[in-house]
Amino acid sequence: MKNRLFFRILATYLVIVLLTFGMIYTLLSRQIRETALERNEATLTAHARIIDLGTLAQVVRQVDDLARITGARVTVVDSSGKVLAESVRQAEVREIHINRPEIQEAKLRGKGRAVRYSRTLGVDMLYVALPIKSGAGEPGFIRLALPLTDVRTSLKQLHESLLVTGLLALAASLLLAAFFSWRLASPIREMELFTDRLRHGELSGRLIVRGPAEMKLLGENINHLVAELQGQVAELREERAKLIATFAGMSEGIMLLDTGGRIEGYNRAFRDMISDRYGDVTGKTLMEAFRNVDLHNLFDEFRKMNRPLTGELVLGKPQSLVLDVSIDPVQGDPGEEKTVFVFHDVTRMKRLEQMRIDFVANMAHEIRTPLTAILGFVETLRSGTVEEPEQSARFLMIIEEQARRLNRLLDDLLTLSNIELGETRFSFEEVPLAEALDQVLPVLEERIRQKRITLDCEIPSDLAPLRADRDRLVQALLNVLDNAVKFTPEEGRIGIAAETDATGWAIIRISDTGIGIPEGEINRIGERFYRVDRTRSREMGGTGLGLSIVKHILAAHGGFMLIDSRLGRGTTVSLRFPPALQI
Amino acid sequence: MEEKRHTSSHYERELQEVKEGLLYLGALTEKAIEQAMGSLLERDSALARRVIAEDERIDTLDMELEERCIKLLALRQPAARDLRFITTAIKINGHLERIGDMAVNIAQKAIALNDEPQLKPYIDLPRMAEITRGMIQKSLDALVRDDCALANEVRQEENTVDCLNDQIFRELLTFMMEDPRTIHRALLIMQISKNLERIADHAKGVADMVIYMVTGHSVRHQYPECPDRNA
Numbered sequence: 098m099k100n101r102l103f104f105r106i107l108a109t110y111l112v113i114v115l116l117t118f119g120m121i122y123t124l125l126s127r128q129i130r131e132t133a134l135e136r137n138e139a140t141l142t143a144h145a146r147i148i149d150l151g152t153l154a155q156v157v158r159q160v161d162d163l164a165r166i167t168g169a170r171v172t173v174v175d176s177s178g179k180v181l182a183e184s185v186r187q188a189e190v191r192e193i194h195i196n197r198p199e200i201q202e203a204k205l206r207g208k209g210r211a212v213r214y215s216r217t218l219g220v221d222m223l224y225v226a227l228p229i230k231s232g233a234g235e236p237g238f239i240r241l242a243l244p245l246t247d248v249r250t251s252l253k254q255l256h257e258s259l260l261v262t263g264l265l266a267l268a269a270s271l272l273l274a275a276f277f278s279w280r281l282a283s284p285i286r287e288m289e290l291f292t293d294r295l296r297h298g299e300l301s302g303r304l305i306v307r308g309p310a311e312m313k314l315l316g317e318n319i320n321h322l323v324a325e326l327q328g329q330v331a332e333l334r335e336e337r338a339k340l341i342a343t344f345a346g347m348s349e350g351i352m353l354l355d356t357g358g359r360i361e362g363y364n365r366a367f368r369d370m371i372s373d374r375y376g377d378v379t380g381k382t383l384m385e386a387f388r389n390v391d392l393h394n395l396f397d398e399f400r401k402m403n404r405p406l407t408g409e410l411v412l413g414k415p416q417s418l419v420l421d422v423s424i425d426p427v428q429g430d431p432g433e434e435k436t437v438f439v440f441h442d443v444t445r446m447k448r449l450e451q452m453r454i455d456f457v458a459n460m461a462h463e464i465r466t467p468l469t470a471i472l473g474f475v476e477t478l479r480s481g482t483v484e485e486p487e488q489s490a491r492f493l494m495i496i497e498e499q500a501r502r503l504n505r506l507l508d509d510l511l512t513l514s515n516i517e518l519g520e521t522r523f524s525f526e527e528v529p530l531a532e533a534l535d536q537v538l539p540v541l542e543e544r545i546r547q548k549r550i551t552l553d554c555e556i557p558s559d560l561a562p563l564r565a566d567r568d569r570l571v572q573a574l575l576n577v578l579d580n581a582v583k584f585t586p587e588e589g590r591i592g593i594a595a596e597t598d599a600t601g602w603a604i605i606r607i608s609d610t611g612i613g614i615p616e617g618e619i620n621r622i623g624e625r626f627y628r629v630d631r632t633r634s635r636e637m638g639g640t641g642l643g644l645s646i647v648k649h650i651l652a653a654h655g656g657f658m659l660i661d662s663r664l665g666r667g668t669t670v671s672l673r674f675p676p677a678l679q680i
Numbered sequence: 681m682e683e684k685r686h687t688s689s690h691y692e693r694e695l696q697e698v699k700e701g702l703l704y705l706g707a708l709t710e711k712a713i714e715q716a717m718g719s720l721l722e723r724d725s726a727l728a729r730r731v732i733a734e735d736e737r738i739d740t741l742d743m744e745l746e747e748r749c750i751k752l753l754a755l756r757q758p759a760a761r762d763l764r765f766i767t768t769a770i771k772i773n774g775h776l777e778r779i780g781d782m783a784v785n786i787a788q789k790a791i792a793l794n795d796e797p798q799l800k801p802y803i804d805l806p807r808m809a810e811i812t813r814g815m816i817q818k819s820l821d822a823l824v825r826d827d828c829a830l831a832n833e834v835r836q837e838e839n840t841v842d843c844l845n846d847q848i849f850r851e852l853l854t855f856m857m858e859d860p861r862t863i864h865r866a867l868l869i870m871q872i873s874k875n876l877e878r879i880a881d882h883a884k885g886v887a888d889m890v891i892y893m894v895t896g897h898s899v900r901h902q903y904p905e906c907p908d909r910n911a
Contacts, residue, residue, distance in 0.1 A: 180889070382696075384703040385824045388817075390711050393704060664803045 110270035350440035449561035458627030600678030712783035738780035815883035
């Protein structure tokens, strides 16, 4: 940059110097030549006139002397051009001189002059010719010639002096160019450094310009711009921080897609939704990141319609999320539009919705089954069977059994809703686990013996008593053990174990070698009426509310229920009670 | 130079499109298997019929992709890695299309099974389906990330699926010997298991091709050891 400026200034100066010197040279050299010619011509004319004073014969005779005295070549020709006398005797000069321009001129104007290059002497010659006036009166011309050697010397001197001054001027212009280019470039350079810093985001500095007034003005303008820019950047930064905080804090997942269809970024909520299964998806396309048919199709449709779109999709396996997604364009320059995806996790809502639907359906079903049986047998009795005492006794027994079942169902439902509504009063006391079990086991004893189930009961003798509502604890244990007996095949094994863990929680583990629960359904076990296999467990006489009641009883105690199960191998239900408060 | 860059970026986009298409096909097949197995486990024949209907899309996409690859080969004459990618894509495409067909097979068997009472609770079959689905998922993930380690994992898992298939076979054999009325259903379940096993084979095929694409070495027909395969 600086060099280029320097060379430009230098070139300008050089052109000026060269033009000036060229002009000076042409003018001076012409002048020198002119003056030399005039001076020589005057001398030669004077000499010629002096020579003309003598007679022709005298002149012819003394031509050599004359030549020596005047220092010029002397030629005398007659009117026909024949050479009468010649101071330089050479063969070629014998030729006729009448056509020489100086002689012709002398003939016409009384005096002739010409400059010709003499090949013999290798120098320009000045010829002056005059007609002979005095003397014998015989017409003729005297011509004097002088080599112009002094013109050449003068020119040579001129060359030398011009060369010296030219070199001086060159040196001067070099210095001047360097000085001016530096003077011009240094503020520019400073501005350049400053703007470069700006480009790298350093907005804090200010530009101080030393130099011409124009530069100072420019510098001030730059400073002004920087100040404005600084303000805007700060504003943008604040906006950005606000936006980031907003997006980060949102519970909806947000994902931004760039023009090329690659994921540019996403917020924390979305990362929490997807990172377990998909990892970091930044920079990937939708297909590369999620490989989800529904999402792909939605985005395709969005691109075709080119307007906001909403849909629902399932992301992630095996723990899948049901997401409501809306796709919106982000305003940008034409051809630079980005896309924003907003994901709303509706998994829980969907599950609750499903639970409600299931509950109503189950409820109706559970009540209808015994009612159908009761109605059926009542009808049969009315249509005549009453008269057959044996049959009618059996039918009445069935009716009673079904009515009891209905009653049990309603009891369970009431228990459950009372616990849930908080209307059941819990009276907490210290209950040794062994005592509670003593109340439970006799109820199941008969069925355990029938199925030839081995019961391992390992309660440490030093186990601290549980702080619980005795009746509710008994009910919870009964429900869990009842299930264990129900779902364990003949000659199976049921284990009861208990311990207090390091944090003081009491854990009761009831394990069986039953049919187990599929992994995906463990979470739903505590739901009301939820049954892994509907037909089977209903055959076994359950209401579908047992574990649901257990779950709620434990919750009322501040504890919780955990289920661990392997399909076909068995199930372990752990009941966890929190440590009793130290009073 | 400028011209060359322009064409090469266009070319790159074409390659990316092939990749995207392949992944879309993969997503469709993943979904097909999932739904086919779902139709069996939930006894939902309507879902099974949807799987059968959607196979048409898989077939169309398969042909489209193949044509696109052949066009790329003919017009661009790719070399080295790109050539490997395109040839690999053609093969993976074939594997995925076959997987789609097998999902249809499973769906058809599921429809037949759903018309009869359930023979037994499915225990190993869902596990097998889950492993198989995971294999396809992992092999496609490996394709996205050029991840040889993941592809190798898929190759290992194929054994587990084989072993499960054998186990299911033996179990069903006992059912059939006990009660000839179960033979029809047991055979249908067996075919489903066989289809899953073949899907796992194809998933391994995809993984093999990913390894070839990344390293340039072919690992097909090299089987990892399976200790209990013949047990």
